[in-house]
Amino acid sequence: MFRYFAENITFVLIKNKILNIKNRNIYVYAIEVILLNLILLLSLLGISILGKDLSCFMGFLLFFVPLRTFVGGYHAKHSEVCFAMSIGIYMVVMIIFYNYPNLYKNIIVVSIYILAIITFLIWSPLKNENHILTNYQYKRNRKILFGSIVINIIFFVFFSKMNYAIASYEIIFTVLASIFLIIGKLELYQNKKE
Structure with a gap:
């Protein structure tokens, strides 16, 4: 799931010439890590709020x-x-x-x-x-x-x-x-x- 979204985001950024295609794998990995950590932190915060x-x-x-x-x-x-x-x-x-x-x-x-x-x-x-x-x-x-x-x-x-x-x-x-x-x-x- 995270990889899929990272690949799509990278594709859009490369298509719009924001990122260079030759470093695609690095960008996919970086975006995947950022997505994972951001969603994980928000989820853990949500669990903490629900758990008071x-x-x-x-x-x-x-x-x-x-x-x-x-x-x-x-x-x-x-x-x-x-x-x-x-x-x-x-x-x-x-x-x-x-x-x-x-x-x-x-x-x-x-x-x-x-x-x-x-x-x-x-x-x-x-x-x-x-x-x-x-x-x-x-x-x-x-x-x-x-x-x-x-x-x-x-x-x-x-x-x-x-x-x-x-x-x-x-x-x-x-x-x-x-x-x-x-x-x-x-x-x-x-x-x-x-």
Whole structure:
């Protein structure tokens, strides 16, 4: 669906001489990514509004998106699968929070959060054969990731001390990003093995 719309938009832009045809594949991919992310963000915002929980959307934007951007990890092969998985996982996150809003007070859960951060420090950013980074870009992303982790830890301590339940969302989204990293690492290992 997203690819179909991206191809049509690209076709119109090329036809009207706004874009150059020789870079068509790049434009199709870029427009597909923009459409996917825009519709996904609007959908997640809508789910948060319907669920009367905008703090989930804030947690997603503050904690998951920056980590996922610089950590890397598993990516679905098709944008529709990515969209469906993202919506499903987001709804599961809301259900977990609804049932356990005080996860940040549980020492076992906080330990899992710390383990997630350790996985970032060891394996991030994950080197992806489909998205090759130069050494400079890799080192830059690693520095940005470390800064992001430090900021997240400061937020977590602050939210926990102030008894703000958004600390639970921070835990959930951080652990979720680490799960995607681990799956991506396993997938990379499996591909090298074959």
